[in-house]
Amino acid sequence: MRTGPTLVLPGALHARLQAHLLPNDGLEAAAILLCTRVKFAAGQLKLLCKDVVLVPHDKCSRVEDYIEWPGEYLAEALDQAETDDLSLILIHSHPGGFYEFSHADTKSDQCVIPELFANREPVHQCGTVHGSAIMVPGGAIKARVYDERHQVLPIELVAVYGDVISLFWHDVDQPSYRPLAFSADMRQELSKLTAAVVGYSGTGSLTAEQLARIGFGGLVVVDFDQVEDRNLNRIINSTVADAEAGALKVDVFRRAATAFRPDLEVCCIPGSIATRDAVLAVAQADILFCCVDSEEGRSICDAIACALLLPLFDVGVVIPVRTTEFGQSVILDINGRIDYVQPGGSTLFERKVYTSASLTAEELAKRDPAAHAEQVKAGYMPGSIEQAPSVITVNMQAASMCVQEFIARLYPYRLDGNQGYARTKFGLADSEFEYASEADFDHEATPLLATGLKEPLLGLPSLGVPK
Structure with a gap:
């Protein structure tokens, strides 16, 4: 550190x-x-x-x-x-x-x-x-x-x-030298960096695990939720005892990381990313990984990355389904998405990862869960049609691709460079991979860029200094 x-x-x-x-x-x-x-x-x-x-x-x-x-x-x-x-x-x-x-x-x-x-x-x-x-x-x-x-x-x-x-x-005299990916030199450099992982569930637990094991010196992990029985097939290192005790998900990570990385500096925030304490903790990181399944969570990570000039890696998984005339659920595809957002570039909002309409719909869903259940029943499987979908294999692939995207940026090895990989999407049903470059997205300058921790935080009155 x-x-x-x-x-x-x-x-x-x-x-x-x-x-x-x-x-x-x-x-x-x-x-x-x-x-x-x-x-x-x-x-x-x-x-x-x-x-x-x-x-x-x-x-x-x-x-x-x-x-x-x-x-x-x-x-x-x-x-x-x-x-x-x-x-x-x-x-x-x-x-x-x-x-x-x-x-x-x-x-x-x-x-x-x-x-x-x-x-x-x-x-x-x-x-x-x-x-x-x-x-x-x-x-x-x-x-x-x-x-x-x-x-x-x-x-x-x-x-x-x-x-x-x-x-x-400052203490390196050969500025052109870069450590080789996956080497001891990479681990040594990463030991001086801190990553933030927002969301410690399906993809988040797997992302945090990889970041800890590749050598990051510090990890800030944010999640408000507790472990339940339905999480045990997706959250790595979670146990039956955790579910029975209602252990905080972030405490599961703290316990596991301490066992294999006693030198790792861990900061666990048992709250929503839409809180002042969480924003202030994440702001201290060097790299931001967004692994949430909420529109609000992504919008806050988007704003943090913009205001604090943090590189943002966002990962999402979705399994669209339909119901046949015989009442049977059928998988249409298995999709994953990894977005790399660089400071000053197109945001998740501009890439339509979330929209004003989706933010509004999510807020309404909090007030009317029944209506929300009807909406998700029509097409989003994890956490909706089934309360405990066995999707760790898909989550693991998406999380690994997300961390690998980070490694490719810091320790370049791609033969054709990084320009064409602002977004990576995969579909497992047809074994297709799609890529988009920064130039494929519209972008407009925002006054939030590089404003740091100016009050109110991120320009949101809800994150202002408590009275």
């Missing part, structure tokens, strides 16, 4: 930044990152890159190992940062590949960083940090921040979440 600051950039913003800072002319270039600060109770700091000011090349004095640029762009960035109390990261390129801060870089910080603090409104001073960063060919970034006393602190991790998940560690 880690305790140092993290800087997060959406993949599309990083690509834009890289094209500007490294234009293949061999000369340095500059830009300014505008970042939302997220500080957690344990003292951890995340900087979420919300926007960037690109300093025009022709306004700078640029050579291979030095750059000067006019202060008007710094003033512009300060103006943009003022309203939302954003932090500024001054970034420039080292086109020669020098992956360290030079003496000139440090000297420049000593002049500029105090000016950044001096030009902020007093109301924004408490807890403010500003910083500097370098980018080398290939897009790797090394960064550092300064507090109000101008004390420097290295950014431990710079994370870029795009088609590929790129992690740049």
Whole structure:
């Protein structure tokens, strides 16, 4: 696990930044990152890159190992940062590949960083940090921040979440090096990351089990429910004793994980993801896995991923059935879906995984269970027509594909790259697999992006600070 600051950039913003800072002319270039600060109770700091000011090349004095640029762009960035109390990261390129801060870089910080603090409104001073960063060919970034006393602190991790998940560690001197998938080096890197699993039932229990065993250093598991007899054929590690005692599902995971991963840091939230405590816990994670079967749960995970710039892996299973004229239930297909949502890209809502109508219908179902039962009877088997469907085989395939999608993003091995796999769907009845790319979905910018833990959380009054 880690305790140092993290800087997060959406993949599309990083690509834009890289094209500007490294234009293949061999000369340095500059830009300014505008970042939302997220500080957690344990003292951890995340900087979420919300926007960037690109300093025009022709306004700078640029050579291979030095750059000067006019202060008007710094003033512009300060103006943009003022309203939302954003932090500024001054970034420039080292086109020669020098992956360290030079003496000139440090000297420049000593002049500029105090000016950044001096030009902020007093109301924004408490807890403010500003910083500097370098980018080398290939897009790797090394960064550092300064507090109000101008004390420097290295950014431990710079994370870029795009088609590929790129992690740049401050203490790694070879930025192009990536661990091999499934290796001991992969486990070592994962030990410094935390994943959140929302929903610990059919697919969620299997997803959490795999994440713990491949090496994640921390897991946040969210589920409000208790174990029942009907869960025993689907929730891994659950027992008859758990069902008889009405044990919390998250406690089943805690007990099992402690037995085979005593070093794993486990945070179990026995509540709905639509609660303040759950959102705050999940916000501390690096990767988000959504394994719920509710529309509201998916909508909250969608919002968390957007506001906190978390890569989101969503998994779902459905078995459509029909009733014959003789009253017999017949399976039409066995379907699974895995969506990878990258920060700043199309959301689950835009992909129609859930809709306004489905959210409304779910809310109505809570108030009229009988009507809901009639609706699900027409076509959704797990948990409806049968109270204990034996679908662990389908859930296991879907959960495994979901975790594997994550591995493919962080430790790329696909021959044709990751661009075409924003969504994977499978149908077992006809043995078909379908894939969709990010370009296949419509997307519009949202003001929620990179807002962090701004109150009310996720823009929802129900998640505001309790009175």
